[in-house]
Amino acid sequence: MKRIFLSFLLALLFSVQVGGQAIQYIETPVFLKANSYWTLSNRIGLHFDGDDMTPLVDTPFYGVLEGGAAISHPLSGKMLFYTADSIIRNGQHQVMLNGRGLVGSTSSTLNGACIVPFPGDTNKYYIFNLTQTENNKDSNRLYYHVVDMSLDNGRGAVTEKNKTLLPFLTGEKTYLAESVIAIAGNNCDVWLVLHGARLANVTRDWQNSNTYYVFHITEAGISGPQKYQGDHVCDYVPSQLKVNPKRDMLVFYPFNFPGNPGRAVELARFDATTGTISHPMKIEIPNNLYPSGLTAFTHDFEFSPDGQYLYAQCLGLPIGGDSLFRFSMAYYHQDSIRRSRINIGYPAGPFSLWGTLKLYNNVIYNSRYTRYKLGAILNPNSASASGVILRDSVVQLNTMGSIPNFSNYVAYPFTEISRLILDTAAICVAGERPLTLYPGSRGAAGYLWDDGSTDTLRSISDTGTYWVCYSYLSKTNCLTIVTDTLIVRNRTVLQPVIQVEGNASNRLIVSDVYAGYQWYFNGVAIEGADKWYIDIVENGMYSVEVTDTFGCRSLSEAYKVSNLSDDIELIALSHHVTIFPNPTGAFLFVRAGKYLGDLHFRVLSVLGKECYARQISLGAGDIHTIETGSLARGLYFLEVTNNRGMRVAYTFSRQ
DSSP, X not given: OHHXXXXXXXXXXXXXXXXXXXXXXXXXXXXXXXXXXXXXXXXXXXXXXXXXXXXXXXXXXXXXXSSOOEEEOTTTOOEEEEEETTEEXXXXXXXXXXXXXXXXXXXXXXXXXXXXXXXXXXXXXXXXXXXXXXXXXXXXXXXXXXXXXXXXXXXXXXXXXXXXXXXXXXXXXXXXXXXXXXXXXXXXXXXXXXXXXXOTTOOSOOTTXXXXXXXXXXXXXXXXXXXXXXXXXXXXXXXXXXXXTTSSEEEEEEOOOTTXXXXXXXXXXXXXXXXXXXXXXXXXXXXXXXXXXXXXXEEEEEEOTTXXXXXXXXXXXXXXXXXXXXXXXXSOOHHXXXXXXXXXXXXXXXSSTTOOEEEETTEEEEOOSSOOEEEEEESTTOSSGGGOEEEEEEEEOOSSSXXXXXXXXXXXXXXXXXXXXXXXXXXXXXXXSOEEEOOSOSSOEEEEETTSOOSSSXXXXXXXXXXXXXXXXXXXXXXXXXXXXXXXXXXXXXXXXXXXXXXOTTEEEOOSOXXXXXXXXXXXXXXXXXXXXXXXXXXXXXXXXXXXXXXXXXXXXXEEEOOOOHHHHHHHHHHTEEEEOSSBSSEEEEEESSOOEEEEEEEEETTOOEXXXXXXXXXXXXXXXXXXXXXXXXXXXXXXXXXXOOEEEEEXXXX
């Protein structure tokens, strides 16, 4: 029998399609809060709180021109620390303990710094940074530092710094492009990805300029790198390297300044489970993509939130010739991607002059190099170009300084769990009553149901397959996204059959497999009759309603009892009539334990004198009041007679 059930269960598991992943990693509350503070430039920053954005202008916030990184608490959103030049500052903008003297660069390392929380430790963080610049070919290194936020009363301290992560480069003719990015893996781990490069003004044949380097960050530490071959030689160190929201595609772009060779962007497949980079593909960007008569080059790319589109900001010279293009990622094919290119438009004023793009909370933001406003691409998932909205300014930052680059993403160790929950709930009769669905965990955050609702619980009224996604940060510092698929089926509860137990003619029974029972006599519920059996004490029609574990009910056929003796019916009458208090004072109360119908009450003295007489109908729980205050002290009898002449008597004392 167990083998048959197991086969059925496996068949059901493979026949039901588990609900698709509804929450992307970058949409989780943990990710959004951890990345809610951005560094932009000196004394310029941004803070996001839900849909609200606050510029940090002329504040103690110390940003850097390029290569900055910041992290906030993943639950509260409170700033923890950020990098500023060769210094790490805590959330109070003070220099962190042992936070000076870090090897780093303040310019020409666009995405040259990133922060990675330790897998397995909620207090520690890695900081990775590049040191190469455009003209200093001898400073080509990747370093890391370690911050422990449990130190200095929660303000944090640097416990390790200036650790060289790429000593293998010594002696190799290799440079690194300006970008280092951290990508969340699928097993509570993180991948660190870089790309090789060569300088445009160096005539030597530099090695590995078309190579990706991938490090693996786990609870055991940092391992690697693994090398993967790309399809595009990087002829210029300044570059951008990004991953799409699904974490399965990379875009690498060395800046193609006017006169610089290349004019191409490289796409590659990425496997977040293994860290493998494969199927690199170069997309040439010919001059005819740019506005007619202008010298132009592409400065940055960004994916749409759903990963279906890749936006490219193309800068035109002279100033004012900027435009925004979009490519479709529906098919990973070179010609298909090139032909899918559309021109989104030209916003009023320079939209993206020497700026960069960054996706956050379904909006792509655009920084400026010579302007002091933050632009935005709204509705970037729109299938039509007309649905994409360009905003030249969504916030005014300041009137001094440059704003060339956004800080890098914080990548939390990550994993996904998909669970199929069988028989989690049931509809007894479709549309009969609402049913509440519960996710597997109710202490998480960011709930999203298949109908778009974001409440913890969901009310439904029909059968079907439902799913809910939610996220939480585990005790091992792992961002976990759970997808629970809940199957709601139509329940049919077998109708109970009433039988007489053995030779005992006064006990009725049904099967004891149900979760709940309620017995009825002549259609009226019997108080306290909630077992799988009932001892009958009077003739009439008996039935029982049973309930299963899902709350679905079924009512039995009525069972007629007509052969009880007068003695048993008399016992029933005495069993369901209660008098109190006894002894009594001014009043005597008579309570019916069930429906008794018309009853005749008489109070008699010990000498047989009738002191009280009344006829009244009593239902279950009804109380009849008899005034006894006028009676003399002594013993009395209360006589109760039903409509069949059955009579019982009770003795009470009047004090």
